[in-house]
Amino acid sequence: MANASRRIGVVLFQLGGPDTLEAIEPFLFNLFCDPDIIDFPGARLGRRPLAKLISSTRARKVQHHYAVIGGGSPIRRFTEQQARCLQFKLAHLGLDARCFVAMRYWHPFTSEAIEQLRAAACDELVLLPLYPQYSSTTTGSSLNEWRRLFNDEIRIHTVETFYRHELYLDALAERVDEALARFSDPRRPELVFSAHSVPQAVVDRGDPYQRHIEETVALLMRRGRWPNHHRICYQSKVGASRWLQPSLHTTLRGLKSENVPEVCVVPISFVSDHVETLGEIDHEAREEAYRLGITRFEMTEGLNNSPTFIAALADLVKNAVNYVQNSQGDQAGFVGNSDSYSGLASAMSNGVA
Numbered sequence: 001m002a003n004a005s006r007r008i009g010v011v012l013f014q015l016g017g018p019d020t021l022e023a024i025e026p027f028l029f030n031l032f033c034d035p036d037i038i039d040f041p042g043a044r045l046g047r048r049p050l051a052k053l054i055s056s057t058r059a060r061k062v063q064h065h066y067a068v069i070g071g072g073s074p075i076r077r078f079t080e081q082q083a084r085c086l087q088f089k090l091a092h093l094g095l096d097a098r099c100f101v102a103m104r105y106w107h108p109f110t111s112e113a114i115e116q117l118r119a120a121a122c123d124e125l126v127l128l129p130l131y132p133q134y135s136s137t138t139t140g141s142s143l144n145e146w147r148r149l150f151n152d153e154i155r156i157h158t159v160e161t162f163y164r165h166e167l168y169l170d171a172l173a174e175r176v177d178e179a180l181a182r183f184s185d186p187r188r189p190e191l192v193f194s195a196h197s198v199p200q201a202v203v204d205r206g207d208p209y210q211r212h213i214e215e216t217v218a219l220l221m222r223r224g225r226w227p228n229h230h231r232i233c234y235q236s237k238v239g240a241s242r243w244l245q246p247s248l249h250t251t252l253r254g255l256k257s258e259n260v261p262e263v264c265v266v267p268i269s270f271v272s273d274h275v276e277t278l279g280e281i282d283h284e285a286r287e288e289a290y291r292l293g294i295t296r297f298e299m300t301e302g303l304n305n306s307p308t309f310i311a312a313l314a315d316l317v318k319n320a321v322n323y324v325q326n327s328q329g330d331q332a333g334f335v336g337n338s339d340s341y342s343g344l345a346s347a348m349s350n351g352v353a
Contacts, residue, residue, distance in 0.1 A: 005096065006096065006123040006124060007096045007097070007098065007120070007121065007122045007123050008090070008095055008096065008097040008098070008122060008123070008124055008125070008126060008317070008321055009097070009098050009099075009100065009117050009120060009122030009124070009125045009126070010083075010086065010087070010090070010097055010098070010099045010100070010125070010126045010128055010317055011099075011100050011101075011102050011113055011117065011125060011126070011127050011128060011146070012079060012082065012083050012086070012099060012100065012101050012102065012128055012129075012130055013102050013103075013104065013110075013127070013128065013129040013130060013131075013139075013142035013143075013146075014075060014079045014101065014102075014103050014104070014129075014130050014142075014272075015075065015103065015104050015105060015138070015274075016073075016075065016076070016103030016104055016105045016106035016107070016109075017072070017073025017074075017075040017076065017103075017105075017106060017274050017275060018066065018072055018073055018106060019072040019073065019076060019106070019107070020071060020072050021063060021066055021067065021071055021072070023072070023106065024059045024062065024063060024066060025055050025056060025059040026055075026106075027105055027106045028051075028054070028055035028058050028059055028062075029051050029052060029055040030104075030105040030106065031051075031055070031104075031105045032047075032050065032051035032054045032055055033047060033048060033051045034104070034105070034141055035047070036136055036137055036140055036141035036144060037137055037141065038050060038051065054238070054239070058238065062275070062279075065275050065279030065280060065283070065284065066275055066279065068278075068279060068283050069275060069278040069279050069283070073274050073275050074272075074273060074274060074278070075103075075272055075273075075274035075275075076101070076103065076106075076107070076108070078272035078273060078274070078302065078304050078305070079101050079103075079130065079272060080101055081304065081305045082130070082271075082272065082304070082305055082309075082310065082313070083099035083100065083101050084099070085305045085307075085310045086099050086310055086313050086314060086317070087099040089310050089311065089313075089314040090314055090317060090318075093314060093318065093323075094323075095317070095318070095321075095323055097317065098117075098120045098122060100113040100116050100117050100120075101113060102114075102142070102146070104141060104142050104145060110142070110145050110146055110149055111149055114149055114150055118152070122154070123154070123155075124154060124155040124156070124157070124321065125154055125155070125156045125157065126156075126157045126158075126159065126316075126317050126320045126321060127143065127146065127156060127157070127158045127159065128159045128313065128316060128317065128320075129142050129143065129159070129160070130271050130272070131161075131269070131271075132161065132162050132163040132168060132212075132216065132269065132271065133161060133163045133195075133208075133209055133212030133213055133216060133269060134160050134161045134207075134208055134209065134212060135198055135202070135207055135208075135209035136202060136207050137198050137202060137207075137209075138209075139160055139161070143158065143160075157320035157321055158320075159316050159317075159320055161212065162312065162316055163212055163215065163216040163219075164215070164219065165312050165315070165316065167308055167309070167311050167312035167315055168309065168312040169216075169219055169220055169223050170223070170308050170312075171303050171306045171308035171309035171312060172220050172266070172268075172300075172303070173220060173223050173224045174306065174308060175266070175300040175301055175302075175303065175306070176191070176220070176224055176226070176264070176266055176300055177224070178300070178301065179264050179266075179298045179299065179300040179301070180226070180228075180264060180298075182298050183262060183264070183296060183298065186226075186228075187226070187227050187228060188228070188261075188262050189228060189262040189263055189264040189296065189298070190228065190229050190230065190231070190255060190260045190262065190263050190264070191221075191226065191228045191229070191230035191231075191264050191266060192230070192231060192232075192233060192248075192251060192255075192263055192264065192265045192266065193213075193217045193220075193230065193231070193232045193233070193266045193268040194232075194233050194234070194235050194248050194251075194265055194266065194267055194268065194281060195213045195232065195233075195234050195235070195244075195267075195268050195269035196234070196235060196236050196269050196270070196276060197234035197235060197236055197237050197243040197244045197247070198210075198243065198244060199241055199242070199243050200241075200242040200243060200244060201241065201242070203244065210244055213232065213268060213269060214232065216268055217230070217232055217268060220268075228264075231251065232268075233246050233247060233248045233250070233251040234246070234247060234248070235247065235248040235276060235280055235281070236276050236280060248265075248280070248281070248285055249285070249288065252285060252288055252289050252292060252294070253292065255292075255294065256292040256293055256294060260294070261294060261295045261296065262294070262295060262296040262297075263289060263294055263296070263297050263298070264298045264299070264300070265281050265285065265297070265298070265299045265300070266299075266300045267281060267299070267300065267302065270302060270303075271302065271303045271304075271309065272302045272303065272304050273301065273302035273304060274302075277299065277302055281299050282299045285297075286299070
């Protein structure tokens with residue numbers, strides 16, 4: 001059982017995103033230099049030239065996505081908010097914790113998080129990738145980078161998936177309910193669960209990502225008890241190789257051919273809003289849906305700093321370190337009332353904190 005006097009370091013891993021339009025190409029270059037993303041015979045020699053080619057071409061294609069959402073990705077802002085809320089929540093629960101953000105392909109990089117972590121003098125660590133479902137291209141890549149850079153003698157706990165966690169599913173269900181409430185008849189829209197795609201070859205090698213996505217949707221539909229029809233699709237494909245199908249674009253065309261008038265898209269593999277949700281879904285897919293004649297299109301808000309989602313993360317950390325609050329309800333390190341966390345989350349969502 002964890003001792004409340006021991007300082008716990010919690011590392012939140014995320015993909016990262018360019019904070020300016022000028023950062024798009026170097027961000028993509030870092031992404032496509034990742035051996036967990038680009039791997040082929042002779043890749044050690046050819047990976048960097050190929051990454052340069054793909055990133056320069058891809059940057060021109062996606063620049064408008066970032067332009068329409070303000071000129072850069074908000075993923076760092078949302079992830080740092082999640083880290084602050086989680087640290088506050090853990091203090092409320094009696095844990096002396098420090099939370100750090102480690103982005104895979106843009107600032108703050110894993111190396112920056114490690115510097116901050118060492119300065120905080122933590123006694124043990126929890127590695128918490130913010131990818132609910134496991135893939136070697138996301139969770140695996142982030143943890144591989146961590147292991148390349150961090151070899152300190154310290155106890156480490158790792159959370160590799162949390163798509164089955166009840167509070168996580170509750171947080172998703174809340175977002176779906178909020179979106180469905182914007183329709184005149186919440187039972188009418190088709191629920192479209194959109195996940196970030198991965199190469200089919202990755203899944204063929206045994207990666208569990210697709211199975212985890214399908215199980216997440218099944219668990220969520222059972223939890224929400226919505227009568228709506230639903231389907232799964234994938235987005236953000238890159239290159240000419242085969243990726244998981246069907247795509248979001250193909251799905252929208254299929255919905256039109258089936259005369260489905262109303263659509264609610266649920267970004268099922270993301271825990272915060274960024275270019276894939278705000279640009280690809282809420283802007284590009286929305287415009288496409290209206291061009292096709294779909295009369296109503298809504299997207300669920302990202303989990304961001306949802307109090308229920310933060311509670312899920314806190315529970316994951318507590319379980320990882322085997323911490324149990326004492327029966328007297330002592331809350332070491334917490335000063336304030338039970339409404340303080342909700343107030344903090346509200347302030348952050350309004351840009352105050």
